[in-house]
Amino acid sequence: QQQVKQSPQSLIVQKGGISIINCAYENTAFDYFPWYQQFPGKGPALLIAIRPDVSEKKEGRFTISFNKSAKQFSLHIMDSQPGDSATYFCAASINQAGTALIFGKGTTLSVSS
Amino acid sequence: EAGVAQSPRYKIIEKRQSVAFWCNPISGHATLYWYQQILGQGPKLLIQFQNNGVVDDSQLPKDRFSAERLKGVDSTLKIQPAKLEDSAVYLCASSLDLWGENTEAFFGQGTRLTVV
Numbered sequence: 001q002q003q004v005k006q007s008p009q010s011l012i013v014q015k016g017g018i019s020i021i022n023c024a025y026e027n028t029a030f031d032y033f034p035w036y037q038q039f040p041g042k043g044p045a046l047l048i049a050i051r052p053d054v055s056e057k058k059e060g061r062f063t064i065s066f067n068k069s070a071k072q073f074s075l076h077i078m079d080s081q082p083g084d085s086a087t088y089f090c091a092a093s094i095n096q097a098g099t100a101l102i103f104g105k106g107t108t109l110s111v112s113s
Numbered sequence: 114e115a116g117v118a119q120s121p122r123y124k125i126i127e128k129r130q131s132v133a134f135w136c137n138p139i140s141g142h143a144t145l146y147w148y149q150q151i152l153g154q155g156p157k158l159l160i161q162f163q164n165n166g167v168v169d170d171s172q173l174p175k176d177r178f179s180a181e182r183l184k185g186v187d188s189t190l191k192i193q194p195a196k197l198e199d200s201a202v203y204l205c206a207s208s209l210d211l212w213g214e215n216t217e218a219f220f221g222q223g224t225r226l227t228v229v
Contacts, residue, residue, distance in 0.1 A: 032216065041222065106153070
């Protein structure tokens with residue numbers, strides 16, 4: 001019940017295309033859902049995050065869509081660029097209880113030019 | 114603002130040896146985390162501190178792993194004795210606080226451990 005399941009494992013997108021990464025969870029107590037971006041040799045960095053009181057959050061080319069009833073959330077990267085090539089992790093936590101993030105297994109995105 | 118500092122960046126040891134990793138969180142951050150990231154997987158929490166107290170160490174293999182944050186600032190993670198399956202990147206992260214709007218976790222670059 002503490003898992004966060006992420007798909008796909010890898011993704012290849014053409015420059016200018018839309019990248020979509022999906023995550024699903026079971027624990028309905030989760031109340032904080034961030035996406036992290038990680039480049040090789042670096043630590044993960046927060047990209048965008050959402051709380052379950054909203055269904056969508058957009059920051060620049062990055063959008064989180066959240067479906068509370070389905071217990072799913074997804075990351076959309078519009079106009080994907082080669083510089084977006086990285087590994088993306090979804091995560092979840094019970095923010096009101098102060099729990100640490102539980103991460104998905106990651107999606108390696110390659111944007112071809 | 115300086116980020117989360119970790120050292121060393123790389124470490125190669127033989128199995129059954131001991132190793133220690135150091136982390137200095139962002140100044141003023143009360144919450145500190147150690148995560149283990151095995152190649153091709155997401156980070157997995159090992160231990161979570163709030164100031165100098167342990168919040169969650171349920172996934173820390175306590176027979177071989179130990180961690181401390183004695184003065185509520187920097188922290189050390191130790192493995193003794195190391196096993197081959199401990200080969201991973203050990204990530205330290207910190208956040209301003211445990212909950213509310215101050216929970217964004219900032220990660221260091223990690224220490225890559227290879228056990229041979």
